[in-house]
Amino acid sequence: MRSIPSNKIKDALELAKAKCGISHFSKRVLKNLSGGYQQRVGLAQAIIHNPKLVVLDEPTNGLDPNQILEVRKLIREIAEDRAVILSTHILSEVQATCDKIVMIEHGEIVFADTLHAFNNYIEPNTLIMEVDSPPSEDELYAIEGITDVYFVTKNRIRLQFNAGPEITKTIIQASITNGWRLSEIFLEKSSLDGVFAQLSKKKHAGNKAPELVPVNF
Template structure:
């Protein structure tokens, strides 16, 4: 049975008269990667700042491995590693010098310093750059150094804010694999507004919009949250496009090829039965019919629209 590393209860925070977030609740178990999604201004950054102990919440509690972050911040923060969107690197230091400095800031014991540095470098694949100045590293390896400083004290929770931002495709793939490696013995929060990154890396999804949690489940559930609303139909004797547009609940139709039609619809998926029936009646010679899976971007947009407005949430 996996242990719960993070427990967030009724988290709310108010700036002046406006509530940035309200009643946020979620848990993260060890060995899990949680994707925290949210558009700009949704409340994601506020949640992360509170979670990392940078900001004290107005209401609610956060427990890190059972320790209340607000009541015992020093002990709780010892269990947290954080990589902000812009890694806090000292470019004129070597990799070793920087990581030793970070380990000291994290109160790693003097006798354990060297071992902690070597272990973090090995896990992040940067051992061969020990004596290289950080300013002479590529963007991908700088990001690895940033991740190394976040795990050097063996935290139970690692928080990564947009860790693949600005990297090229090869570097993104390397960082994804590194995050999965880290999650083998830690809980990881991966914050991003890029859905494809979350899809490739995370197992669980929490989405905040207008200060409220609008989705909390697994990635698979997120992918299947909204029913498909598009059909791809292949017909040997396809009628004019207007014929499809006249079908009840069809909102749009277009030919992809002379024999393949894309149909967008509202309502239930019984539209497929209607198409099959019409094909038989009119000799369209239906060859194939399939629902088109809703993309993550469309799911994100639809969930955002369902979120309460900030004005409605404000007191």
């Protein structure tokens, strides 16, 4: 079926089984394997003829958390020496396995770039800081650009702002001046769901959620 020359089938079979970690199940009936190993068999079938392109549709659907991690690892290994197109609606799957994203809605490409560009599509507007001597809410609201204050714990605070990223420098200086003893500060990245919602709203307001078609290269 894969047009492999008859004299090369045995070697191709052994290589695909080894690559997918199923050599020790060679004599087992497929239906008696776990869902994760059944997926591995499917991946072995997809690469046995050494294609330059592999297309996968929801490859971790129905798997338990451990099986998902195993299959994701296998997909990344397969993508080391070939292109992999992975279609999924699960955003965590995108983040865990993909390098580039093409988002398609109603047959139109509405986003096509790297995962890094997707993650940074929305400029961060919140930050997390941790201090040993926490200030009051009033002190934080007094900082120009701070629009919301939320105490995650007594010492860990989430701040929303409408200024640029340089707000971190302002907060660091305020900590030094007021003795907050700042131990950690970082900008929060926008969630994949947040970026996804913004893209959907911008491109096709009112339509159903678009499909993500991530691509590994």
